[in-house]
Each structure stands twice: as structure tokens, then as C-alpha cells.
Amino acid sequence: MKQFLNYINGEFVATDTTFENCAPADNHVIGLVHEAGAAEVDAAVRAARAALKGDWGRMSVARRVELLHAVADEIIRRSDEFLEAEIADTGKPRSLASHIDIPRGAANFKVFADIIKNVPTETFEMATPDGGQALNYAIRSPLGVIGVVCPWNLPLLLMTWKVGPALACGNTVVVKPSEETPATATLLGEVMSKVGIPPGVYNVVHGFGPNSAGEFLTQHPGVNGITFTGETRTGEAIMAAAAKGVRPVSFELGGKNAGIVFADCDFDKAVAGITRSAFENCGQVCLGTERVYVQRPIFDKFVAALKAKAEGLKIGPSNEAGVNLGPLISAEHKQKVLSYFDKARAEGATVVAGGGVPAMPGELGHGHWVQPTIWTGLPETASVVREEVFGPCCHIAPFDTEEEVIALANATDYGLATTVWTENLGCAHRVAKQVEVGICWINSWFLRDLRTAFGGAKGSGIGREGGVHSLEFYTELRNVCIKL
Numbered sequence: 001m002k003q004f005l006n007y008i009n010g011e012f013v014a015t016d017t018t019f020e021n022c023a024p025a026d027n028h029v030i031g032l033v034h035e036a037g038a039a040e041v042d043a044a045v046r047a048a049r050a051a052l053k054g055d056w057g058r059m060s061v062a063r064r065v066e067l068l069h070a071v072a073d074e075i076i077r078r079s080d081e082f083l084e085a086e087i088a089d090t091g092k093p094r095s096l097a098s099h100i101d102i103p104r105g106a107a108n109f110k111v112f113a114d115i116i117k118n119v120p121t122e123t124f125e126m127a128t129p130d131g132g133q134a135l136n137y138a139i140r141s142p143l144g145v146i147g148v149v150c151p152w153n154l155p156l157l158l159m160t161w162k163v164g165p166a167l168a169c170g171n172t173v174v175v176k177p178s179e180e181t182p183a184t185a186t187l188l189g190e191v192m193s194k195v196g197i198p199p200g201v202y203n204v205v206h207g208f209g210p211n212s213a214g215e216f217l218t219q220h221p222g223v224n225g226i227t228f229t230g231e232t233r234t235g236e237a238i239m240a241a242a243a244k245g246v247r248p249v250s251f252e253l254g255g256k257n258a259g260i261v262f263a264d265c266d267f268d269k270a271v272a273g274i275t276r277s278a279f280e281n282c283g284q285v286c287l288g289t290e291r292v293y294v295q296r297p298i299f300d301k302f303v304a305a306l307k308a309k310a311e312g313l314k315i316g317p318s319n320e321a322g323v324n325l326g327p328l329i330s331a332e333h334k335q336k337v338l339s340y341f342d343k344a345r346a347e348g349a350t351v352v353a354g355g356g357v358p359a360m361p362g363e364l365g366h367g368h369w370v371q372p373t374i375w376t377g378l379p380e381t382a383s384v385v386r387e388e389v390f391g392p393c394c395h396i397a398p399f400d401t402e403e404e405v406i407a408l409a410n411a412t413d414y415g416l417a418t419t420v421w422t423e424n425l426g427c428a429h430r431v432a433k434q435v436e437v438g439i440c441w442i443n444s445w446f447l448r449d450l451r452t453a454f455g456g457a458k459g460s461g462i463g464r465e466g467g468v469h470s471l472e473f474y475t476e477l478r479n480v481c482i483k484l
């Protein structure tokens with residue numbers, strides 16, 4: 001049976017406590033994950049600290065950049081292995097993982113290596129009170145040992161989105177992958193060894209959150225900063241842990257994102273865009289659209305078109321040709337999503353599409369499948385309109401005016417992303433300016449340039465990462481003032 005080991009100080013480390021890693025598609029056991037206890041987490045943090053003072057800490061930026069490019073190249077060279085590992089762990093369609101997860105996993109190393117190579121720091125000349133001059137210039141130093149706590153929805157992509165810039169800035173990392181998806185973080189350990197990243201720079205500790213590796217890592221006093229992607233409630237627990245020692249956090253949390261469709265939109269493009277934003281990755285994307293607001297003149301036509309799209313999506317295993325929708329990540333998450341399906345019905349929803357569990361053949365019957373689901377007719381106070389479901393579902397409501405839809409979009413504690421569909425650029429800009437989110441897409445969704453700022457407003461996060469914004473978190477900026 002496959003064993004998923006911790007990766008500490010350049011070595012794969014087994015422990016006595018293991019748990020099963022199961023495939024979401026049919027629930028078969030993929031392998032055993034070796035859970036890190038407090039001792040292993042401590043060893044990983046100590047190794048990361050030692051590496052900061054060793055070869056890695058002394059390395060030139062040029063050499064660091066070279067090594068990170070080598071990491072990216074090695075991921076691409078082994079992309080079939082990464083792809084198989086990611087598909088087994090998540091059950092997502094092969095087409096999705098091969099076009100998004102794995103290439104982005106590699107790109108995250110190259111892009112941030114190039115940014116650190118090219119980004120300047122500021123200098124200011126100043127007059128001094130004695131009539132002389134002084135020169136200020138800034139130096140960026142690594143923050144130190146970074147704890148990286150990851151979710152399961154885009155395991156390699158979201159982990160490297162943190163590890164790439166952290167290492168580019170000269171930090172060392174201890175990664176805690178989600179307990180649901182241990183494979184690609186472990187495989188990345190092999191890549192790090194192969195290309196010559198010094199021991200202790202990249203460490204992986206497996207396990208759960210509370211009273212396990214996640215908590216041990218975030219409470220460890222040797223961790224200088226914590227970057228986390230996951231649920232808002234978990235963010236609260238991690239923030240409490242980070243308060244001890246006043247350590248900085250960067251949080252990418254949940255969302256309840258609105259899609260806004262104006263009557264003057266390019267109808268077919270809007271339908272295709274909302275289909276993707278609601279159902280891609282089986283709705284398990286923090287940027288996904290779970291609330292759709294459609295201007296009244298095209299409301300009925302839009303609902304009918306989205307229903308046709310949802311019912312046309314092919315549900316099935318990763319390797320089947322033409323599959324659009326995989327399973328949910330776990331039995332527990334399926335229960336959560338189905339409980340929202342029940343609540344929607346109980347609160348008076350009209351079920352336009354789906355609403356249940358598809359019949360799957362053979363062993364797939366043990367998997368965590370749900371139907372793409374659309375509701376209408378609910379008030380804004382309904383559970384599935386207020387709370388993040390993180391499944392393949394959306395509620396569609398009509399609106400009349402621009403002002404009204406902006407108020408509807410903003411009436412949430414979250415503030416991650418919005419997608420707006422209109423041919424009127426003036427309207428698009430007015431909406432973009434007023435929606436309380438970190439990311440606003442116009443006539444598009446999940447179109448990412450890694451140099452741009454990414455993060456959530458309100459309850460959807462703290463801080464921005466991406467491009468030079470990542471440097472703000474992963475480095476300490478020191479001003480040097482020389483009296484000339």
C-alpha cells in the first residue's frame with residue numbers, strides 16, 4: 001500500500017500513527033498517511049530555522065532563482081505523476097487538472113522567482129537639519145520560517161501559490177497539506193531533493209487541524225508567519241494561535257460570491273461564464289458563484305439556459321472522455337452539501353435543476369457524487385443564499401436596477417470575488433468600483449495574471465498576495481538611512 005510520509009530536513013519520515021487517504025470517486029483506499037505529531041512538527045520547524053542560517057540563507061538571489069526554475073521544470077517533467085496523484089486525491093476531471101492545477105503548480109515557482117529577481121526597492125535622498133544630506137534605501141529580508149496551511153480543492157496550485165513566493169523571498173517553509181489531499185505536497189519533496197534545494201528549506205507535515213499537525217504548526221513559536229487558505233472559521237482559530245508572539249498572517253478564506261448578469265450582456269458568453277463559475281471543480285472553488293443575479297428582462301430565458309447547461313454537464317470519473325464534473329472531496333463534505341440541498345427545499349426553493357445524487361455505476365456508487373443544482377424563488381435570508389455551500393450549486397434571483405444589484409451583491413459578510421456580465425463598460429466600471437470584494441471580473445471568471453493582487457475583503461481574508469503584493473507578506477522591508 002502507498003505510504004504518504006512527512007518530508008523533514010530533506011528526508012522522508014514515517015510515524016506510528018497513520019490514517020487512510022481515500023479516492024473521492026469510489027472511496028477506495030489510495031494509501032496511508034503518516035500523521036506528524038508535535039515532535040515531527042517541532043523537528044520540521046527546527047530544520048526550517050537551521051536552513052535559514054545555512055546554505056539557503058547565504059545563497060545569492062540569482063542561484064535561488066535558478067533553483068526555483070529547476071523546481072518548475074522538474075514538476076513539468078514529472079507532470080504525469082503529479083497529474084495522477086492530484087486526480088486520485090481529488091477525483092477532478094483530467095482535463096481540468098492537466099490544464100490548470102499542474103501547469104499552475106509549476107508556474108508559481110517561475111513567476112515569483114522572476115519577480116524577486118526584477119523587483120526594485122525604493123530610495124529617497126533627503127536634506128538633513130544641519131544642511132547636509134542623507135540617503136534612504138530599502139532592503140528586503142525574508143520573514144523567516146513560514147507555516148503554510150492548505151485546503152483540498154486545488155492542492156498543488158494553492159500550496160505552490162504560497163510556497164513559490166515564500167521560497168523566492170528566501171524564507172523556508174513547513175507545509176501542512178489538507179488531510180484529504182496529501183499526495184502532491186509529498187511528491188514535491190522528491191522534486192526539491194532532486195534539484196538540490198537544501199535540506200530544511202521545504203518541509204511537509206501531514207495531519208489534521210485541531211490537536212494535530214495544523215494546530216502544532218500554527219502554535220509553534222518558531223514559526224514567524226502563517227499563510228492559510230481555507231474556511232473562515234479555521235482562519236479564526238489560526239489567528240488566535242498567531243496572536244501569541246504577534247505573528248503576521250495572510251488569509252484567503254471563504255466566499256459567497258455574486259454573479260451579476262445585465263440584460264445587455266452577450267447572452268451566450270454570460271451563460272457559459274456562469275456555468276463555469278458555478279460548477280467548475282464541482283463548485284469547490286472559493287471564487288465560485290453561488291448567488292446569481294439576473295436583470296429581469298432576461299431572467300426567465302437565463303434560468304432556462306443555465307438549466308440546460310447544468311443538465312448537459314457530464315458527471316463521471318477523471319479519465320472518462322468529456323467529463324465536466326467530478327465528485328465532491330469526501331463523504332463528510334457530501335453530507336454538508338446535501339444538507340444545504342435539503343435546507344433549500346425546506347425554505348421554499350424551486351429546484352430548477354439537480355437537487356440530489358446521480359446514479360453512478362459499479363464502484364463509483366461508493367463515491368461522493370452530487371448533481372449540479374440550481375434554485376430560484378428564495379428570499380435573500382435563505383441559508384443557501386447566505387452561507388457558503390462549496391458545492392456545484394447556485395441560486396438565481398431577478399433584479400431591476402444597477403443600484404439594487406450592487407446592494408444585493410454587498411449584503412454578505414464575505415467579499416472575495418464577483419463576476420459581472422454586461423456590454424456597457426460604464427456600468428461595468430461603476431459596479432466594479434462599488435462591489436466590496438478583492439477581485440471583480442468583467443465578462444470573464446478565474447482569468448488570472450499572477451502579477452495581480454489576489455485576496456478577499458471583509459470575512460474573505462486578510463492581506464493580498466500575487467506579484468509584488470506577495471513580497472509584502474513574505475519579506476520584512478528594512479529602511480537604511482545613511483547620513484552622508
Ligand SMILES: NC(=O)C1=CN([C@@H]2O[C@H](COP(=O)(O)OP(=O)(O)OC[C@H]3O[C@@H](n4cnc5c(N)ncnc54)[C@H](O)[C@@H]3O)[C@@H](O)[C@H]2O)C=CC1
Nearest residue numbers: 150151152178208209214215230231234237252253254286
Ligand atoms: N479564499 C481562497 O483563496 C480559498 C478559500 N477556500 C476555502 O476553504 C474551504 C474549504 O477548504 P477546507 O480544506 O475544507 O478548509 P479548512 O479550513 O477545513 O482546512 C484547511 C486547512 O486547515 C487545516 N486546519 C483545520 N483546522 C485547523 C486549526 N485549528 N489549526 C490549524 N490548521 C487547521 C486543515 O487541516 C487544512 O489543512 C472553503 O470554505 C473555501 O472557501 C478554499 C480555497 C481558496
Ligand SMILES: O=Cc1ccc(S(=O)(=O)O)cc1
Nearest residue numbers: 153157161285286287448454
Ligand atoms: O479556490 C480558490 C483559489 C483559486 C485560485 C487562486 S489563484 O489563481 O492561485 O490566485 C487562489 C485561490
